[in-house]
Amino acid sequence: MGEHRAKMSPFLVLVLVLHVFEFVKCEDAYRFFNWNVSYGDIYPLGVKQQGILINGQFPGPQIESVTNENLVINVFNSLNEPFLLSWNGIMQRRNSWQDGVFGTNCPIPPGRNFTYNLQVKDQIGSFFYFPSLAFHKAAGGYGGIKVASRSVIPVPFDPPAADYTILAGDWFKQNHTDLKAILDSGNDLPFPDGILINGRGSNAFTFNVEQGKTYRFRISNVGLTSSINFRIQGHKLTLVEVEGTHSLQNTYDSIDVHLGQSLSVLVTADQPPKGYYIVVSSRFTTPVLTTTSALHYSNSAGALDGAPPGGPTTQIDWSINQARSFRRNLTASGPRPNPQGSYHYGMINTTRTIRLVNSAPMIDGSQRYAVNGISFVTPDTPLKLADYFKISGVYNLGGIQDNPTDNPTGGASLQTAVMPADFRGFVEVVFENPEETVQSWHVDGHHFFVVGMNGGQWSAASRTGYNLRDTISRVTVQVYPKSWTAVYMPLDNVGMWNVRSENWARQYLGQQFYLRVYSPANSWRDEAPIPNNVLLCGKAVGRQP
Structure with a gap:
């Protein structure tokens, strides 16, 4: 049989070519990374x-x-043990398959690789990645993430002369395997040995500046147990961004950054040319740990002189007042060309209130940490895979209550607890801290609006003091001792999402759970399909995606 080919008009060919060109032109760009993880x-x-x-x-x-x-x-995992990376603050829209925590991903086996496919969809700001499995975070493996605005979106400050990343946090001299063994034996960690800036101790780094120019510093607390305070000798810090939200440009002498948090400040080199201390110190600890780097003016040969400036002399009241002063810049565009104040979160009726109370119970003679009386037990199968393959017996849906009626600070039980939640709900979450230490909480896959924080016991009457107009939105929030913090959170991201303490010993010993944001539509519009390269482990081994 002869082959028949229909002829196509030149005009139709041109139209098809233009359509293909538009498709290619409009597709978002790709960046490729090859990482080898080793000891x-x-x-x-x-x-x-x-x-x-x-x-x-x-x-x-x-x-x-x-x-x-x-x-x-x-x-590629060149360690002799399984490994996972997670992305602190990168939203993973519709795609908890890429979250990089054990509740959603099987670990990368030794000698194997896994390719993460992430999209920084509708996002800007400063974040970091870190190893989420075992106690690997105490060994390093972390790094910074910058998400810049598209060129067509105005940024509410002039481009800085340079953009510096500060990855700071407490550190232990013991290897991570020894620290893990301490926790596994039922004990808590010792006091940290020091503070690091970008992986090094005191006076290890010099950040060069030129007289009269302005610089951006992106600061992340990548530590394990301690809040920190950041300051630069003789210089003011202008806050411009908090975990992906442009803030009002308030000026501070120093700024508290709690566990897992990230923010950006502008610093103008407007002082006499010489060297100045950059200082990071622990907060709410005895003793106070301090480390330094240097800000050096290029037109000066002057070395650092004097003593590093001290941090805040007052404790909780100073910090909570500063936290309340972090406000959203309502007129600035975010990742899209519309003002950040166009989303009127305070005018949306909440569909549910979730109260979360942290505690530090002893269970069977061992130190554990809990939420609402439940200390999380890691299963042998990621919850996301159990959900997808309908494998029973892996987790207890509804095992953690959203409004505890008994005393959750007393006894506690061990469970693999998951809290159910409805897609497109708009929830009020109240973090309640009856303990004497500062807590820090993170929710994967979601931003939330920090509407209130105060001392004492939260009640319905506390809502009269909420900021329902211009509060900051972020992904990690602190809760002060004997205090509460309330957030409004749109449940706009289907998936299985980790809610955890950013104190890594508490997280490791059970102060976490998973939020299952569910859509009955089972549509790719709401959630991405299971990846072709998915790793299978536990009860999911041998299943066909």
Whole structure:
């Protein structure tokens, strides 16, 4: 038989070519990364330790991207044990498959690789990645993430002369395996040994500036147990961004950054040319741990002089008043070309109130940590896979109550607890802290509006003091001792999402759970399909995606 080919008019060919061109032109850009994760010797506090390196670096390589770009990150595990990376603050719209915590992903086995496919959809700001499995976070393996605005979106400040990342946090001289063994034996961690800035101890880094120019510093608390305070000798800090939200540009002498949090400040080199201390110190600890770096003016040979400036002399009241002063810039555009104040969160009726109370119970003679009387037990099968394959007996849906009626600070039980939630709900979450230490909470996959925080016991009457107009929205929030913090959170992201303490010992010993945001539509519009490269483990081994 002869082959018949229909002829196509030149005009139709041109139209098809233009359509293909438009499709290619409009597709969001891709950035590709190849990372090798290995152990290596590090000396952050002058003592040899076993650290986790990414491409031989500690901290790991920085990710620089632009709103809506696709990040393809191929991670090869050269450790002798399973490994996972998670993305602190990167939303993963419709795609908890890429979240990188054990509730959603099987670990990468030794000698194997896994390719994460992330999109920084409708996002800007400062974040970081870190190893989420076991107690690997105490060995390094973390790095910064910058998400810049698209060129067509105005930013509410002039481009800085340079953009610096500060990854700071407390550190232990013991190897992460020894720290994990302490926790596994039923004990709490010792006091940290020091503070690191970008993986090193005091006076290890110099940040160069030129007289009269303004610089952006992105500061993340990547530590394990301690809040920190950041300050620069003789210079003011102008806050401009908090975890993806442009803030009012208030000026501070120093800023508290709690566990897991990230923010950006502008610093103008407007002082006499010489060297100035950059100081990071622990907050609410005895003793106070301090480390320094240097801000050096290029037109000066002057060295650092005098003593590093001290931090805040008052404690909780000072910090809580500063936190309340973090406000949203209502007129600035976010990742889209519409003002951040166009979403009137305070005019939306909440569909549910979730109260979460932290506690530190002893269970069977061992130190554990809990939420609403439940201390989380990690199963052998990721919850996301159990949900997808309908594997029973892996987790207890509804095992953690959203409004505890008994005393959750007393006894506690061990469970693999998951809280059910409806897609497109708009919930009020109240974090209640009856303990004497500052807590820090993170919710994967969601931003929330910090509408209130105060001392004492939360009640319905506390809502009269909420900020329903211009509060900051973020992904991690602190709760002060004997205090509460309330947030409004749109449940706009289907998936299985980790809600956790950012104190990594508390997280490891059970102060976390998973929020199952469910849509009955079972549509790719609401949630991405299971990845072709999904790793299977536990009861999911041998299943066909």
